[in-house]
Amino acid sequence: MKSNELDEFEVDITRCMHCGACVGSCPVNAICLNEVVLEFNDDCNMCKRCIKVCPVGAIKLAGER
Amino acid sequence: MPEYDIVVVGAGPAGSMTAKWAAKSGARVLMIEKRQEIGSPVRCGEGISRSWLDSVGIKLDAKSVAWQVKGAKIVAPNGKSFYLSEKMAGNEVGLVLDRVFFDKLLAKDAVKAGSDLMLKTSAVGLIKKDGKVSGVKIKSFGETKDIKCGCVVGADGYESQVGRWAGINTSLAPRDITSCFQYRLTNIDQEYDYCEFILGSKAPGGYIWMFPKDKDTANVGLGIQLTKLKDPAEVKKYLDKYIQGDPRLRKGRPLEMVSGAVSICAPIDRTVADGILLVGDAARQIDPITGGGISNSCRAAKVAGEVLGKATKERNFSERSLQRYEKGWRDLLEDHLYRNWMAKEKLVTLSDDTFNKIIVTLNEVGVEKVSSYALLKAIEKKHPELVKEFQEFL
Numbered sequence: 468m469k470s471n472e473l474d475e476f477e478v479d480i481t482r483c484m485h486c487g488a489c490v491g492s493c494p495v496n497a498i499c500l501n502e503v504v505l506e507f508n509d510d511c512n513m514c515k516r517c518i519k520v521c522p523v524g525a526i527k528l529a530g531e532r
Numbered sequence: 533m534p535e536y537d538i539v540v541v542g543a544g545p546a547g548s549m550t551a552k553w554a555a556k557s558g559a560r561v562l563m564i565e566k567r568q569e570i571g572s573p574v575r576c577g578e579g580i581s582r583s584w585l586d587s588v589g590i591k592l593d594a595k596s597v598a599w600q601v602k603g604a605k606i607v608a609p610n611g612k613s614f615y616l617s618e619k620m621a622g623n624e625v626g627l628v629l630d631r632v633f634f635d636k637l638l639a640k641d642a643v644k645a646g647s648d649l650m651l652k653t654s655a656v657g658l659i660k661k662d663g664k665v666s667g668v669k670i671k672s673f674g675e676t677k678d679i680k681c682g683c684v685v686g687a688d689g690y691e692s693q694v695g696r697w698a699g700i701n702t703s704l705a706p707r708d709i710t711s712c713f714q715y716r717l718t719n720i721d722q723e724y725d726y727c728e729f730i731l732g733s734k735a736p737g738g739y740i741w742m743f744p745k746d747k748d749t750a751n752v753g754l755g756i757q758l759t760k761l762k763d764p765a766e767v768k769k770y771l772d773k774y775i776q777g778d779p780r781l782r783k784g785r786p787l788e789m790v791s792g793a794v795s796i797c798a799p800i801d802r803t804v805a806d807g808i809l810l811v812g813d814a815a816r817q818i819d820p821i822t823g824g825g826i827s828n829s830c831r832a833a834k835v836a837g838e839v840l841g842k843a844t845k846e847r848n849f850s851e852r853s854l855q856r857y858e859k860g861w862r863d864l865l866e867d868h869l870y871r872n873w874m875a876k877e878k879l880v881t882l883s884d885d886t887f888n889k890i891i892v893t894l895n896e897v898g899v900e901k902v903s904s905y906a907l908l909k910a911i912e913k914k915h916p917e918l919v920k921e922f923q924e925f926l
Binding site for chain 2: 482484485486487488490491492494496500501502516518519520521522523524526
């Protein structure tokens with residue numbers, strides 16, 4: 468599953484609180500929070516913990532509603 | 533010779549206290565903060581106790597304290613409650629802070645002690661020479677710079693990067709993560725003399741808190757254990773649902789929203805490496821039952837600053853030298869953190885019915901002092917079956 472995960476997630480910037488809950492919970496340190504921009508790198512193993520831990524539901528799989 | 537002995541990454545309470553005590557002990561310290569303002573945005577329920585402040589040299593000013601309470605009110609799932617005076621309530625009760633001012637107060641103390649401070653400045657990586665940390669790469673107001681130093685302190689919070697860069701394992705199991713959401717709600721009715729904690733399945737594996745900020749305003753939030761979450765955005769939904777169901781809060785409106793995650797883990801294996809030291813949330817020093825981190829962070833940070841002062845005089849920032857911090861903070865906190873982690877592992881399994889019985893029992897038998905041990909002992913007297921899960925504590 469190590470293809471281009473950069474495109475696998477969508478961050479809803481109208482929900483994101485920039486709190487870092489996803490960053491600190493990521494088991495492989497694949498998420499970077501640059502002040503207000505969330506970036507995923509290709510260390511991501513698609514465990515989707517970030518989707519679950521986000522208190523406001525700002526992260527989703529690309530293409531999902 | 534490098535410009536600084538120590539670079540502290542993050543200007544929250546842990547960072548500022550480390551910087552203060554290191555600078556006081558003669559180290560040349562730079563503290564960097566990625567945000568444009570210290571203390572903002574707030575990511576905290578803001579409830580603390582008073583008891584530890586003197587021991588770390590914090591003198592609160594009027595602005596840092598939003599409200600003072602007489603104690604804690606613990607509420608069972610069925611709505612029955614148990615009151616604790618401040619003296620008995622332990623770690624997270626007594627004062628409700630205004631972190632916007634409190635964090636600035638601690639940063640001012642660090643600066644007064646001689647620490648340098650830069651805002652809008654993030655650490656982006658460690659600089660290593662011959663395999664040893666020799667500084668930190670920073671991005672400051674658009675410019676990338678290398679800062680040479682003897683030791684980099686990771687006070688960079690829940691989302692800490694410094695430890696991970698240094699190869700220190702700070703990763704968390706899902707059961708050791710709590711996802712949190714909070715409103716500062718105004719126009720509410722509340723017992724403003726008490727910090728309220730609501731237990732049970734309204735916040736699975738966590739609790740709902742209500743910490744008064746003034747007579748009709750409170751920080752109302754909840755934390756839920758990650759393993760108990762299923763759908764996205766559930767944490768906010770749980771809180772919205774609770775507020776709608778509580779007639780005191782239904783007409784409240786939010787002045788502020790806060791989200792975040794909190795570690796509720798057992799103490800991690802190590803918090804130092806050659807030229808690296810972790811403190812506060814970055815070192816996973818949060819109390820696994822209450823989710824409170826300020827007192828533990830500040831107590832560990834004082835030890836860190838003093839050890840870093842000695843290490844500076846000796847020009848020795850090796851892992852061996854920094855072990856004095858590892859030992860020092862563990863002497864203060866490790867037993868308590870470990871016991872509370874064990875207790876948390878049990879508490880998250882209790883049913884609403886059991887919580888209801890526990891609150892009834894506490895009202896019947898009373899408690900003189902609140903610690904996990906004293907509470908369990910009190911319950912055991914009356915209902916040993918309620919605490920059979922906790923035998924190893926008794």
